[in-house]
Amino acid sequence: QQQVKQSPQSLIVQKGGISIINCAYENTAFDYFPWYQQFPGKGPALLIAIRPDVSEKKEGRFTISFNKSAKQFSLHIMDSQPGDSATYFCAASSLDSWGKFQFGAGTQVVVTP
Amino acid sequence: DGGITQSPKYLFRKEGQNVTLSCEQNLNHDAMYWYRQDPGQGLRLIYYSQIVNDFQKGDIAEGYSVSREKKESFPLTVTSAQKNPTAFYLCASSTDTDTQYFGPGTRLTVL
Numbered sequence: 001q002q003q004v005k006q007s008p009q010s011l012i013v014q015k016g017g018i019s020i021i022n023c024a025y026e027n028t029a030f031d032y033f034p035w036y037q038q039f040p041g042k043g044p045a046l047l048i049a050i051r052p053d054v055s056e057k058k059e060g061r062f063t064i065s066f067n068k069s070a071k072q073f074s075l076h077i078m079d080s081q082p083g084d085s086a087t088y089f090c091a092a093s094s095l096d097s098w099g100k101f102q103f104g105a106g107t108q109v110v111v112t113p
Numbered sequence: 114d115g116g117i118t119q120s121p122k123y124l125f126r127k128e129g130q131n132v133t134l135s136c137e138q139n140l141n142h143d144a145m146y147w148y149r150q151d152p153g154q155g156l157r158l159i160y161y162s163q164i165v166n167d168f169q170k171g172d173i174a175e176g177y178s179v180s181r182e183k184k185e186s187f188p189l190t191v192t193s194a195q196k197n198p199t200a201f202y203l204c205a206s207s208t209d210t211d212t213q214y215f216g217p218g219t220r221l222t223v224l
Contacts, residue, residue, distance in 0.1 A: 009153070042217060043205075043216050049212065093211075101158070103155035
């Protein structure tokens with residue numbers, strides 16, 4: 001039973017376009033929501049993270065939007081570049097789970113030139 | 114340089130053989146984790162350790178074993194009881210309940 005559902009499974013976007021990846025969760029105890037970026041054959045790297053006390057967080061071209069009532073959060077990649085082509089994972093954890101993350105299944109993003 | 118190292122990068126196992134994957138961190142993190150990644154799936158937690166000499170099973174611990182004798186090291190043994198061990202194995206560490214930092218991974222293949 002997957003506690004964090006991620007969509008779409010894959011995404012193709014043109015250079016300069018916007019990539020949007022969505023995640024939904026059920027456990028209302030979750031209070032930390034990171035996004036990770038993974039290139040083939042490499043370990044995931046933290047991209048950006050958010051807590052439920054804010055509805056949006058922006059770092060450069062990457063923005064997390066968070067909707068607590070809907071139990072959804074999303075990653076927006078603005079002005080997508082070929083170097084952004086990677087697999088993106090959302091995750092969620094709660095303070096009482098002591099760092100046990102629940103990961104989404106991942107979204108493979110391909111940015112075409 | 115601070116970070117997490119995993120070795121070997123590639124590992125081949127014969128049927129019935131136990132193999133051990135190494136994970137070392139010099140970030141002074143208390144917690145360490147082992148994940149398994151299969152194509153098209155997210156990361157699944159195998160074992161985690163919050164402190165030296167203590168560890169807990171994750172969601173898919175069957176067929177795996179770990180030890181945590183030192184803060185810096187958290188080796189994972191894939192035993193012969195693990196029937197489908199071919200996967201990409203990732204080690205992570207964290208200093209608190211938030212951000213986890215991942216190593217480069219070990220790709221295990223059963224021959």
